Amino acid sequence: MTDLPNRMNALPTTRPLRLRRLTQAMCLGLALAQCAPLLAQTRRNDALSVSPRIPGARNLSTELKIEGVRTTSDYIVAVVNQEVITHTDVDKRVARIEEAAQDRSRLPDPAELRRQVLEALIDEKAQISHARTIGLSIPDSEVDLAIENIAAQNQLTLTDLRQRMQADGLDFDRYRSSLREQILLQRLREREVMPRIQISEADVDTFLREDPAAQAESNLNLAHILVRVPDNSSEAQVRQLQQRAEQIRDRAAQGVNFTQLVREYSDDRDTHDSGGAFGLRPTSRLPELFVSAVRGLRVGDVSQVVRSNAGFHVIKLVERENVAQASYTQQRARHILLRPTPQTSNRVLVAKMQDIRKKILEGQASFAQMARQHSEDGSGPRGGDLGWASPGQYVPEFEKALITLQPGEISQPVVTRFGVHLIQLIERREVQLSDAQRREAARAVLRERGFEAAYEEWARELRQAAWVEVRDEP
Structure with missing residues (x-):
């Protein structure tokens, strides 16, 4: 398979959370627009309502400090079916919310905040229990990839990452388990909530004809x-x-x-x-x-x-x-891809890619030359050129890195399920949407609007069906 980041069938099932609206959603190849279920995982801005979703989870958490809350002792505070919630679990979530709050005066008092956090964790555990019941699981390889990508994003080796976690008071196995649960929750919500939202052609017609969002600038x-x-x-x-x-x-x-x-x-x-x-x-x-x-x-x-x-x-x-003009932003990029082998890990490839990047920045070779020489992707003979791509066409880690670049800039090494990439943004342009794309974009907006209510109903059903025991503190 060539041009892996540029193929729809290369998209993993765990995608980043991006808020989809009218035009982006539907450049017919927009896989990310199908991820409206993940919208419910964003942190609510009012801070008075503690969301039962993963706070701030547009993608997997890569912040280590807030995960490493030290406690002098640990004990079980609740059991949900066979899933347990510990005092430390609540501590970490409270710390994460307080860390993210721009105005702590808007947070509830500490006792109420802990109560709300516990309720949120109970909802999550009910969902995790349901995922296990229906046989949904996340393989070790996917968790390994998430950890490698977190290390690369923080410009750390896996050894450095473990040391950072230890310094932050974080147990590596517990962190790994937390990441697995994040991915599992994303996958479950995507699978179970979206089918509950039904959008008719008449709904789309009404939206395009009457809704202010369809006329927005x-x-x-x-x-x-x-x-x-x-x-x-x-x-x-x-x-x-x-x-x-x-x-x-x-x-x-x-x-x-x-x-x-x-x-x-x-x-x-x-x-x-x-x-x-x-x-x-x-x-x-x-x-x-x-x-x-x-x-x-x-x-x-x-x-x-x-x-x-x-x-x-x-x-x-x-x-x-520009919704009124039905346009969206396309990006043209090139990349170099190095694939891991049983003998060569992503960590080794990241170091090699850093050397390639250094040579390009120092003017020893052009990006295209290095792509032709090193890239293990079908785009290599073209100097790594991937052509024009619409939003959502790349795998999450690739697109996340690309969207932060300015034309001509070169990313740090990016780890995806296909290997290690070095990415250069060539240019961006505005493209007009077709009528069919506008209709599909409208459908995505309506799905997003309906998701919150569908999610709340689904979460409430799982909570009511779950066996919950809240224990007093020792």
Whole structure:
């Protein structure tokens, strides 16, 4: 099989969570638009309602610190069918929510927060128990790939990753088990909730004719870097933080990798894993401050620094879908692929790919030359050129890396189920949707709208059918 990242049958069943709206959803090859079930896993912004989904799970969690909460002792606090919930499980989830909360004053008091978290975990365990009952499972190979990808994203070897986990107080086997459960929950929700949502042709006609979303100007994917301004900051401190934001903005405007700047400087932990990106959303679901800041910008441009109640923001326009004109963003990229063998692990290939990347950046060879020389993919003879691709056409890890690049930039090594990739974005362009694609896009929007209610009903049914024992603390 050639051009693996560019083939629909290469898409894994665990896909990243991306908010689908009218135009992106349906460039006929849009596999990710089929993943509306995962929408329910995003963290709710109100913070007063603790979601029973995996908080912040647009993809698998790669944050290690918040997973490594130390406790002096552990004990079972609830049993759901045969699944147990421990005191440490609750501690870790509470810490994750507090870490992500931009305004902790909006969180419930500690006792109520722990109660809500426990309820959320009970719902999750009921779902995991159901998955086991119907024979749904995640193979070790898929978990191994997730861990290798997390290591690569953090620019760590597997040995370094284990050491990082140990330093953070995290048991590797427990972390591995947590990742397996995340993947299992994603797979289960995708499989069981989506068939409950039925969209008729009449529903599509009505949406396209009458719904404001079908007439909206655009859907935007914005990425940001937040320089937080603490409460009660003095004027001098505010000026210093603003100056810092301006310096970050200047570096971004000069072409410094935005994802790297996010990792180094952003105080918004909730978007660290996505390069600061929120995913495609209608303008009505984005802060007006952000929408105004990018108005008139081209895709890839960076805004001036803007101020919100949270602090100073540097905003990048990653992607635009003009619904009124029925257009979407395509990307043209090239890549180098190295495949693992029984004798050569992904870790070894990542190191080799780092050397290739270094030679390209130092001008010793062009990307195309290195692709012809090293790539084990059918695109190698073409210098790695994959041609134009629509949103959702690549496997999740590949697309996530690609969307953070500016034209000409080269990614860090990216691990997917096919091996290790080095990716260069060549260019982006706006493309018009056909009538058939617009209808399918409308169907995706309607599916997304119906998902939350369908999910809640499904989760409630599983919870009611489950045997739950909540135990008193010792």
